[in-house]
Amino acid sequence: MSRLEIENLSCGYPTRTVLKNVTLTAEPGQTLVLLGANGAGKTTLFRTLSGQLPPLSGSFQLADEDFGSLSLKQRVRELAVMPQSESRDWPLCVEEAVRLGRAPHRGWVFPLTKEDHQIVDGAIKRTCLDELRDRPITELSGGEWRRVILARALAQKAKVLLLDEPTAGLDLKYQHEVLHLVQSLTHDRQLTTILSLHDLNLAAQFADVIALLGDEELIAVGSPAEVLTESLIERAFGIPVSILQHPVYGSPLIAPLSHWEEGQSG
Amino acid sequence: MNRKVLILGGLSGILLVTIAISVMVGSVTVSLSQFPETWQEISSGQIFSSHATILWKLRLPRILLACLTGAALGVAGAGYQGLFRNPLADPFVIGSASGAAFGVALVIVMGVQTTLFGFSAMSLAAFIGSLLAVLCVFILAGRNRETPMVSLLLAGVALSTFLSACVSLLMIVNSEKLFVIFGWLMGSLSGRSWAELQAVTPLIAVGLVMMWLLSRSLDALAFGEETAATLGLGRKKFLALVLSAGSLLTAAAVSAAGIIGFVGLICPHIARRLVGARHAYLIPASALLGAMLLLIADDLARTIMGNSELPVGIMTAMLGGPFFLFLLKTKRGTA
Numbered sequence: 001m002s003r004l005e006i007e008n009l010s011c012g013y014p015t016r017t018v019l020k021n022v023t024l025t026a027e028p029g030q031t032l033v034l035l036g037a038n039g040a041g042k043t044t045l046f047r048t049l050s051g052q053l054p055p056l057s058g059s060f061q062l063a064d065e066d067f068g069s070l071s072l073k074q075r076v077r078e079l080a081v082m083p084q085s086e087s088r089d090w091p092l093c094v095e096e097a098v099r100l101g102r103a104p105h106r107g108w109v110f111p112l113t114k115e116d117h118q119i120v121d122g123a124i125k126r127t128c129l130d131e132l133r134d135r136p137i138t139e140l141s142g143g144e145w146r147r148v149i150l151a152r153a154l155a156q157k158a159k160v161l162l163l164d165e166p167t168a169g170l171d172l173k174y175q176h177e178v179l180h181l182v183q184s185l186t187h188d189r190q191l192t193t194i195l196s197l198h199d200l201n202l203a204a205q206f207a208d209v210i211a212l213l214g215d216e217e218l219i220a221v222g223s224p225a226e227v228l229t230e231s232l233i234e235r236a237f238g239i240p241v242s243i244l245q246h247p248v249y250g251s252p253l254i255a256p257l258s259h260w261e262e263g264q265s266g
Numbered sequence: 267m268n269r270k271v272l273i274l275g276g277l278s279g280i281l282l283v284t285i286a287i288s289v290m291v292g293s294v295t296v297s298l299s300q301f302p303e304t305w306q307e308i309s310s311g312q313i314f315s316s317h318a319t320i321l322w323k324l325r326l327p328r329i330l331l332a333c334l335t336g337a338a339l340g341v342a343g344a345g346y347q348g349l350f351r352n353p354l355a356d357p358f359v360i361g362s363a364s365g366a367a368f369g370v371a372l373v374i375v376m377g378v379q380t381t382l383f384g385f386s387a388m389s390l391a392a393f394i395g396s397l398l399a400v401l402c403v404f405i406l407a408g409r410n411r412e413t414p415m416v417s418l419l420l421a422g423v424a425l426s427t428f429l430s431a432c433v434s435l436l437m438i439v440n441s442e443k444l445f446v447i448f449g450w451l452m453g454s455l456s457g458r459s460w461a462e463l464q465a466v467t468p469l470i471a472v473g474l475v476m477m478w479l480l481s482r483s484l485d486a487l488a489f490g491e492e493t494a495a496t497l498g499l500g501r502k503k504f505l506a507l508v509l510s511a512g513s514l515l516t517a518a519a520v521s522a523a524g525i526i527g528f529v530g531l532i533c534p535h536i537a538r539r540l541v542g543a544r545h546a547y548l549i550p551a552s553a554l555l556g557a558m559l560l561l562i563a564d565d566l567a568r569t570i571m572g573n574s575e576l577p578v579g580i581m582t583a584m585l586g587g588p589f590f591l592f593l594l595k596t597k598r599g600t601a
Contacts, residue, residue: 050496076498087490089351090543100486104498108483136543137488156497 002063002078002159003027004049004192009058011041011048017056018044022218024211026192028159031183033203034196035227036213037237042196043084045213046164049194050081062160062192076104080153084164088145091136094129095120097148101155123154127181143174150181154189161186163195167202175199179206200254204228205246212236228252270541277540277554281333284558288329288565293573294320327460332564332578333557334463335455335523336533338470338515340556343530344537344549345477345515348484349508350415357530360422360509362516364429365399366392367525371436371447385465385521388450393521399425400513414505415491453524453579455564466518473515474553480508481545488543526579528586529556535593559586 004026012018019041026032034042047053049060051072060067062078070078080101088097101123102116112120124130127147132140137148146166153161166182167175183206186193197203203210203224210227212220214236220227233241233254244253290296296304296317307318342357350359358364369391378387385393403425407417433451437444483504486494495501519526537551563581570576 052492052495072500073498076496079496081493081496083490083492083496086493087351088488089490090348090485090488091538092485092488092543096485096542096544097489100482100489100497103482103486108486108499109479 002192004060004062004160004194006049006060007058009045009048009060010056011044011053012056013053018216019213020217021058024218024221026160026194026209028190028192029187030193030208031186031206032192032194032209032211033207034194034211034213035200035203035236036196040213040236041216042213043164046081046083046162046194046196049160050079050162051075073104077156078158079160079162080156080158082146082149082153082161082163082166084168086145086149088137088140091138093134093136094140094148094151095124095133097137098123098129098151098155101152104156119157120155123151126154126185127151141174142170143177146170146174146178147181150178150185154185159192161191161193161195163193165196165198167197167199175202182206200228200233204251204253205249224252228254270544270547273540274547274550274554277551277558281554281558281561284561285329285333288332288561289321289325291565291569292320292325293569296321323459327463328455328458328564329561331458331463331466331522332455332561334467334470335519335526336529336556336558336560337553338473338519338556339526339530339560340533340537340552340554341474341477341549342512342515342519343556344534344545344552345480345484345508345512346530347534348487348545348548349505349512350419351487351490352419353535354531355419356527357512357516357519358426358525358527360403360418360513361399361425361429362396362513362520363525363527364426364433365402366396366517366520367433367451368399368429368436369393369395370450370524371433374443374447374450375436375440385462389462389465389521392524393517396517396520397513399429400509400516404509414501449577450524451579452577453526453582454567454575454577455523456568456575458522462522466522469514469518473511473518474549476507476511477515478546478549480504480511481549484508484545485543523560524577524579526560526582528582528590529559532586532590532593533559535590539593 006022006024009022010017010020036042048055067075099112099120102112102120106112106116124133127150129147129151132144137145166178170178179202182193185191207224209221210224211218212227212232219236220232228243230241230243240257242255242257244255246253300317304317304321307313307315308322313319313322339357346355346357346359347353370388373387373391380387382390403418403421407414407421437447483499486497486499533552533555534548536555537548541547541551559582563585564578567576567578567581
């Protein structure tokens, strides 16, 4: 159970600030979705939180512990990361890939213990990968591969899950399958989950909290109904939309207006 | 019992049989029936017969050196392919071969004759040249922080091209020594004795163990550098360790046998077919296959032409090339 508190965080590169003064709290058991146009800073924020990029200013704390003061070793135990595109260069089998989630705990040399193997088994079962255990990861479909990465994150026993576009390149069914799995893992294990999405309707359906990025800053935070409004979306994405209601769930349903009306263009 | 462990056991068995056959064949054949007698003579320490002399003084050290060198090249290849996440990487990809060649060409041209620790001047030059080349590449590429792996490969190619040109220049200017240099460049195990074996054994042993201990880190790199980092892999330390192990293995192999191509490229590929991609198995399998391939190639090199020898580098490429093509033809899925 750890809340992730981001305070006044600015991130980017020494020559270019991408995001300024972000203050945001992610609660355990909740799915926080980052939305924003290309280049709005979603990936930069992820890379800062995962320690790939040093923050330009500000700080973030996990359960009252400042991340800046955590060693790399402690940090990788707390955080599991799914980067935007993760390569799979060699045909490791699914089980071998999931086992690597134990590396932050067991290190790189010593053999895994019985307990490690139990944790790996649990993670494989929880993500329904039992039948694919011996399959080379290079032969998996996109959806199966995301499940392997999630299983590895479970094996890592991380408290925070950072997923950069976990649905990229997936078909409708697998988008929902992966997000449903993320959502139920987040609830069951009280994980603090932050993910970025491109699809506003997916965000409306799966997010507990949405953080909208644009103009180098955090534009809005709140429930899907609060954030997914016509004016905020047009401000963040630069395109007018019309908001409907999902006929079954009642969540916002976003219909983009692709032909500009008179007076709105330019 | 784990299937992969069984395969490793099987490979070890085949290697032992190959060693036994290699001991018997050659310009003088030692048949199975003569073997006990000859072995008794060797173990008594009183070696008089020609059989015993050939076996003990010439054949056995050469066979063992072929195995060690082959294992070193196989493992260096597996390590570099893992590090660069590139199936085309081989032990010479970051300048080891051209550094060694330049060192040797320089020593031959200058006519240096000293020996040290059982190494000839040429072996020493190969060892030092190959390590220096990798160090240069590492320092040159280290300046670029964003893409260290690609920079390493590019710097390796650039330095190799430059040093190869230097070697060619040395060969043309000193055409009377052209054949000596060329012969060394083709790789050979001819005339190697226990002294060379003793000198390279500890180096190769250290390199093999080091690379094997890096197995899990190499596995993690299959997900890309970013994910490996989020699993806690410290890039600088890891890079330095893999490069040290790989260049130590390559330098030892090159100093023992010259530049032998192809072993380090194809053995990891065959090994991946047999035991999968996990480096804890892939590395020992590459070692066993490398030993086997170089031993068979050397057996052919010393027997196929009757009394004259072929450079073993020619044999590894002539055996390995077609076999590799056959593997590519039968490849299933993605490698």
